[in-house]
Amino acid sequence: MMTLPEPDAILDRRCKTCPVRHSAICSVLDERHSHALSDLMVHKHYKHGETLWGDEDDAHAVAIVVSGTVKLFKILSDGRQQIVGLLFPSDCSGQAFSQTQHNFAEAATDVEICSFPRQKFEHVLRQHPELEHALLEKTLNDLDRARDWMVRLGRKTAGEKVASFLSEMARKSELTKCPHDRLTPKLPTFVLPLTRGEIGECLGLTVETVSRTLTKLRVDGAIRLIDTHTIEVCDPDALARLGGPE
Amino acid sequence: MMTLPEPDAILDRRCKTCPVRHSAICSVLDERHSHALSDLMVHKHYKHGETLWGDEDDAHAVAIVVSGTVKLFKILSDGRQQIVGLLFPSDCSGQAFSQTQHNFAEAATDVEICSFPRQKFEHVLRQHPELEHALLEKTLNDLDRARDWMVRLGRKTAGEKVASFLSEMARKSELTKCPHDRLTPKLPTFVLPLTRGEIGECLGLTVETVSRTLTKLRVDGAIRLIDTHTIEVCDPDALARLGGPE
């Protein structure tokens, strides 16, 4: 007696080729239970500049970034914006339980995400405490990162803000490179998929100040601009020093 | 045959008279399971100015504030400090799993806390998913609050920072007042147990700027200073307006 291939198997296959399957939150479920998530997975594509969700949307519970960069930001009613987080591949927004978001998410590049409807996801959470545990660890880490960011916003000069931001982005970029690239001994080069204005929105600065500061870093020899968004860190130590005390 | 009163019962009695028992995280465990936490509870007292934990301490997993105010802050190696959170009664630090803290905690007033050793607490978490769930919700909320704070740090002027901070403190203070006080129609008055310097460390400002801004708010009639740390909000609407757009 033959059975048709189950839908689960089809979905699982998508997960098996997922580039972030080993590092994203869903990896905490073992082979036998991963279908619990993959069953309700929704793949989505967004073009550069598109909104993933808005301030009051009842967005999906969790969105895992598969490719691209997402910016999370808050807006004051007079238009001032503050970017409060950046999501890179394998990062996820953790907004379970909150019903409405209290931030906006926009695609900084073309973006591919894998998201989960709120109610179904929360149901899976109840059945898999290890998933909720992983989400808690991740959120605690996000909180600590947000607080580090607060130090940068509140206590650093424009020069220190930009330099420490670039150092962090360079480091993060190194971590996500494939082993081959990492072994090749060369100066760290990375793509920062943000406009000068967006960098300013990250750091509480204006476009002009960001531009001037980058110019200064370039003239001082700490960085080199391959193109507007591609940065080579010529002197990592100098950049770290200019980023201010740890 | 008589039995001695069990230790649990003694500990439980302490919880039954705890002023924050209905609002703190431990309230999610029902009567039958609350002993799981109360068994390993450690009560501690700190005097104003004492350190609860330092940057690299293996602090307790969770500390619930019973009375007083705790400030959480980060320090740059050259001494610059940024306060990244304030804990009031029933609030708790959520640092499970992280082994070492990445911030300092200091008593802003005399403080009474109820804390739980890391390993034992994590054991209880594994046995009580509803507790871990509550901790996750709390941490997600903390994250959102931290991000709101980032907007204030990055995108508001000194005047807006101070005014919006006072509005928030006044509102929080109203919420924790007993019903009788809340019904009494009078202007909101609250105690802000922070020095001018500490307010500055919250908002990314210097002592002098905080002092000047408070003077301006006072001269403009938005607030009145009963004493250095006791603030009466004479004109809540004006204060909210000066706090900038929402």
Place this chain on the structure above:
DNA sequence: CGTATCGTTGATACCTGTCAATCTTGGTGG
């Protein structure tokens, strides 16, 4: 009552925001 800490106020400097002009880049359509 002396001392230390905190708070206020003033004078000044400088960092960063604002306004404006120009340059570069990328995309679009003739």
Place this chain on the structure above:
DNA sequence: CCACCAAGATTGACAGGTATCAACGATACG
């Protein structure tokens, strides 16, 4: 293919907000 256009980036001039430095006053505490 080139001209054109829009958006982003850079640079300059200038002003204003906040930090810095300094002096003094207020308060708490031993």
